[in-house]
Amino acid sequence: MPSNRKYPSLELDVSADHRPRIRLLLREGIIAVQLLVIASWLAVHLVLDERIATLGAWGPLLMMVALFTIQTRTNSDNVWRYSGLLFMLTVVLGFKLIFLEYPLLHRQFSLAMTVLAVVGASLLIRGPMDYLLVAVLSWVLVMPHIGHDDVSDYRWYLAIFFAFSISLGWINSRTYLRALSITLQIEQHYRTLSETDYLTSLYNRRALMDRFERFIESHGGGFFMMIDIDDFKRINDQLGHAAGDQVLRVLAARLRNMAGSHCAGRLGGEEFGVIIDTLSPAIALAIAERLLEAVRNSREAPARFTFSAGLVPFSHDQALADILIHADRCLYKAKRAGKDRVHFGVGEHLS
Incomplete structure (x- = not known):
């Protein structure tokens, strides 16, 4: 049944219904960022040509490619989430190995690489706690160098870079996800x-028929x-259209609470389908x-009312139009038989 909620919430709420859409919408951006990371890894090893044939070069690269493939192809929220986390940690650990082998690179580029990794993670990871985990681990694992031999109070500089990079990534991630969530809620x-x-x-006729076809x-x-x-x-004539509208709402409430039905909708006027x-x-x-x-025992309506109905079976290969014609004929048989009843069309065939 349609929700009675009138307006979309402006809170950050990634519901289960939205997650597949979010994966689809983010897929292109994630692919672009991960391919850029892989290309950067290869570019670094073209410069460090003596390292290009080692396990330290190919191990992380193969892991990145495998996680990239998994994350861009999976339909599972958990697989999508954890493959993104592992991809970023693989990148950080890969560069940590390079910095261990080349202390000069660690001194000159570790700070820039850590900031890039922390901010870049905000584009790949959807989830505040996941992002904080990757951001903090990136700083802890790399331990960026800021040249403290030449700069006094270097720890304060590191603290500033640490706070700024994580805050910038956090704002980017939250703003992006919030905007995406609100867009999906409005949609x-x-x-x-x-x-x-x-x-x-209730569903209108078009929506009910669409669900009927899919069913x-x-x-x-x-x-x-x-x-x-x-x-x-x-x-309507005796009590007014407001009373008629209330009768329609009372019947709709009974249909919403009807156990055993798949869905119900208003076909038009005073006619409904279930x-x-x-x-x-x-x-x-x-x-x-x-x-x-x-409905007979209802006390919410301004006047006692009843309905007539045609109830018909249908099969997997039956045309929707034939089902509706059969139900309509049974409905009017119920009317002609005295109303306030259901005409059951089992065993009847359209001629």
């Missing part, structure tokens, strides 16, 4: 509006019930009868 909000009947908050394709079969409120015009997820005729009919009884 979901307007998608919900486009699929929701304003008066009843038919993915399930072995089920039942569809077409509902029409009895004497609805009389309610997809029932069962292959058992007895269960389908029992669900329909419980709904009839619940």
Whole structure:
């Protein structure tokens, strides 16, 4: 059923529904950054040509390529998350090995490399605690050199660089993820509006039919019930349209609380449709009868009302239009038989 929530939250909330979209939207940027890191690793070893044939060069490179492949191809949130973490730690450890072998490079470039790694991690890692873990480990593992032989109070300079780099990466990561999350929430909000009947908050006809088609394709079969409120015009004429609207909302509330249904929607006017997820005729009919009884006993409406319904089975290979025609015919058989009842179309065939 559509959500009753009217406005998207502006809080940072990456819901489970948004995570696949976030992976898809970030995929291109992550690929670009990781390829740049791999290219930089190769460029460094073209300069350090005496190291290019060693395990220290190829071990981290192969690990980066493997993690890059995993992260860009996986559909699992956990695999995506941990492969990104391991990629960044592999890069940092790889450069740490270079700095151990070349003290001059450590003195001259370790600070710049650590700052780049910490800020760059904000583009690859989605999650504040994950980011902080990688950022702090990058500083601890590399231990950047700032030339303390020549600069007094060098520890203060390191502290400033440490705080600035992590803060900049944190702001970048939070701002980027917040903007992405709000965009997805707004997108979901307007998608919900486009699929929701304003008066009843159920699916509108287009959204219900779309879900019905997908249900038919993915399930072995089920039942569809077409509902029409009895004497609805009389309610509007005698009590006013506000009373008629309240009757529609009461029926919609009963449909939302209807156990055993897959989804329900408003087809138009006083007509509704319900997809029932069962292959058992007895269960389908029992669900329909419980709904009839619940509506008869309703006290929230401004006047007592009932409905008539056509309940029909459908199969995996059946056309949606044929199901609707069959349900509509059964509905009007229920009307002609005296209303306030369900006509069960099991065993009937369209001619």
